Every structure is written in structure tokens, then in C-alpha cells.
Amino acid sequence: MHPYNLYTIPVSLQVNFDLGNFEPCSELIVRNLSDLSSIFNDQQALQDLLVVENPVVYEFRYAPFVTPVSDMTFGITRINPGKVGNEYYMTKGHFHEHPDQPEIYTCVRGCGYLLLENHAGEFKAEQWQPGTVTHIPPGWAHRAVNTGDGPLIFLAFYHLSAGHDYGTIEKTGFASLLIEQEDKPVFISNPARKSG
Numbered sequence: 001m002h003p004y005n006l007y008t009i010p011v012s013l014q015v016n017f018d019l020g021n022f023e024p025c026s027e028l029i030v031r032n033l034s035d036l037s038s039i040f041n042d043q044q045a046l047q048d049l050l051v052v053e054n055p056v057v058y059e060f061r062y063a064p065f066v067t068p069v070s071d072m073t074f075g076i077t078r079i080n081p082g083k084v085g086n087e088y089y090m091t092k093g094h095f096h097e098h099p100d101q102p103e104i105y106t107c108v109r110g111c112g113y114l115l116l117e118n119h120a121g122e123f124k125a126e127q128w129q130p131g132t133v134t135h136i137p138p139g140w141a142h143r144a145v146n147t148g149d150g151p152l153i154f155l156a157f158y159h160l161s162a163g164h165d166y167g168t169i170e171k172t173g174f175a176s177l178l179i180e181q182e183d184k185p186v187f188i189s190n191p192a193r194k195s196g
């Protein structure tokens with residue numbers, strides 16, 4: 001049994017697209033830099049930053065609308081602007097635990113990219129601006145990257161039971177990194193890419 005309330009009657013939330021939150025909200029996950037130490041390429045830059053502070057990289061709020069027969073879930077993520085070395089702040093990235101589960105993301109503020117990669121190693125990057133809707137098919141890992149000067153905020157719609165598999169993509173990393181060069185986002189091959 002999951003710990004969430006059952007929603008047997010229709011309910012509504014109020015979303016703030018500027019702040020990247022909604023009310024009422026009971027489920028919040030905060031990722032500080034120290035929680036994301038394994039995903040950044042420049043480990044020296046990471047350690048240098050952590051000596052000084054441990055900033056919030058992103059916050060994820062979600063509302064699991066669980067009924068006896070469904071578990072449609074709404075989420076909103078706010079990635080703060082920032083970099084580790086020259087690599088932009090980003091989400092941890094995950095596959096869904098259940099291989100038949102898709103997801104829809106909608107960018108509402110800021111700019112960046114959604115990085116996607118499947119188990120066969122096919123890589124895609126979708127450029128985001130406010131209003132961009134991206135369908136993530138089943139079997140594609142996904143990670144959002146904030147390349148702007150302000151927050152990147154996006155909505156998520158998925159089934160709660162899709163689950164999160166963070167470990168698989170954490171081991172291999174995505175095929176490409178998104179770094180800043182001459183004030184612009186540039187893709188480079190991931191030098192730490194491990195096979196298998």
C-alpha cells in the first residue's frame with residue numbers, strides 16, 4: 001500500500017508558473033548540490049563549490065492523484081540557474097521503473113534542454129522554451145538542463161506507479177554533456193561515459 005490519500009472526488013490545484021510551485025502541496029523533494037555529486041563531470045569544481053556552500057539545485061513538487069483504479073500524477077520542477085565548472089545545473093535524470101510508462105513534460109518558464117537516451121544508446125536533446133511540450137516515450141531516460149540566467153520551470157504528467165530508476169543512468173551517464181562555452185550552451189561527448 002502506498003502512503004497517499006485517495007482522491008475519489010474531483011479536486012483542483014493552483015499553480016504558480018513564476019515560482020514553480022502549487023497549492024495545496026504536500027510532496028516536496030529538494031535536491032541540493034551534495035545530493036547530485038555523482039552527475040557532474042568536473043569533480044574538482046564540485047568539491048570547490050561544496051566547501052563554500054551547498055545550494056539548492058532544484059525542487060520537485062508533486063500531487064499524486066491516487067484513486068482505487070488510477071494514479072495520475074502532476075508534478076512541477078524548478079531548476080535554479082547555476083553551473084558546476086562549465087556544466088549547467090540539471091536534474092538527476094531517470095528511467096521509469098516500469099518499461100511501459102511514458103510521461104509528458106511542459107516547459108513554462110526559462111530555457112534549456114531535455115536530454116533523452118534509451119537503453120540502446122540513442123540520444124536526443126529537445127530544446128525548451130516556455131510552451132514546449134515534450135512526450136517522453138517508454139524506455140527513454142530523461143534529464144532537464146537549465147541553460148538560462150533564471151529558473152527553468154516545467155510541469156510533468158505521469159503515472160505514479162511508473163516509478164523512478166535513478167541508478168541505471170547514474171552508472172553510465174548520458175551520452176552528451178551540456179556545457180557553457182563563450183556564453184552559449186554546447187554539447188560535448190561525455191568523457192566519463194562508461195559502457196554497460
Ligand SMILES: [Fe+2]
Nearest residue numbers: 096103142158
Ligand atoms: Fe519521469
